[in-house]
Amino acid sequence: MRQKNLKKKQLGFDIDKNNRRKVIEKNTVSKNLDSLSKKRRLTAKNGYYFIWGYHAVIAALSNPNRIVRTFYASTKTKEIALNLIQNATCKTDTGSLKLMILDLAQFSLSPDSSEKRVHQQLMIEVKPLEITDLSDILFATKHLRLVVLDQITDPRNVGAIIRSAKAFGCDAVIMSRHNAPAENGNLARAAAGALEDVPIIKVTNLKRTIEHLKSNAICCIGLDTSGSDNLNCFSVEPKLAIIMGSENSGMRRLTKEACNHLVKIPMQNETESLNVSVASAIALYATQTNN
DSSP states (O other), X not given: OHXXXXXXXXXXXXXXXXXXXXXXXXXEOOSOHHHHHTSOOOOOOTTOEXXXXXXXXXXXXXXXXXXXXXXXXXXXXXXXXHHHHHTOOOBOSSSSEEEEEOXXXXXXXXXXXXXXXXXXXXXXXXXXXXXXXXXXXXXXXXXXXXXXXXXXXXXXXXXHHHHHHHHTTOOEEEEESSSSOOSOHHHHHHHTTGGGTSOEEEESOHHHHHHHHHHTTOEEEEEOTTOXXXXXXXXXXXXXXXXXXXXXXXXXXXXXXXXXXXXXXXXXXXXXXXXXXXXXXXXXXXXXXXX
């Protein structure tokens, strides 16, 4: 009888990472989805957002620069969540990381439910990471690889580009403050944990930023169908920035004019076009430095 009643409870654990104490709070939750739909949807606290997906969650919990407020799991994934919390190196703004055990149906009651997400019943509430300053990257190493995004607005594309950036040793991703997605769950999910490792730099004026990069001996190439230069030639460049245009219209005119070179990816069928995240991955692979 006690086990049956326990299944009707929503359990909250406050995990103090210093002394491992657990405090249990119980709140009655109906198992009926219609009843659940009448409850308030899961909403992140102001200034926070939800990250889901096993790899994205693990990476965030392992990032000492990430602030995590709440961990959501199900009864099925509770032990996994507890183990992850015990080994977490992230920060919290309250000194403890709260674990909430939800009914499975409740995972669909967040504002992102229309995305048909797959979160393996593990989800965390986090603060966005601090934005890196461009000057912190420019002089950090003699060999540099950057990706510059010109009004790429789909967070899943941006997340996939960040994932490729990590895979191919890119030092940072630069994007404009406007007409670019904010850090969110879809972006973090697509990045599959790489968001915690690849610095994101946001700038006010992309053209001026490209000019600034060039003045610091960084070769700036733009991927464009009108390009004529060979992509492979730029692997010998010690410092390189690859500029990618938006999903629909490519680079803006002023951005294109600011580039040192325009290059295109050679394809057997010229009528085909590549998704911007796929094109970014190819460009990063082709221009990897050998040093």
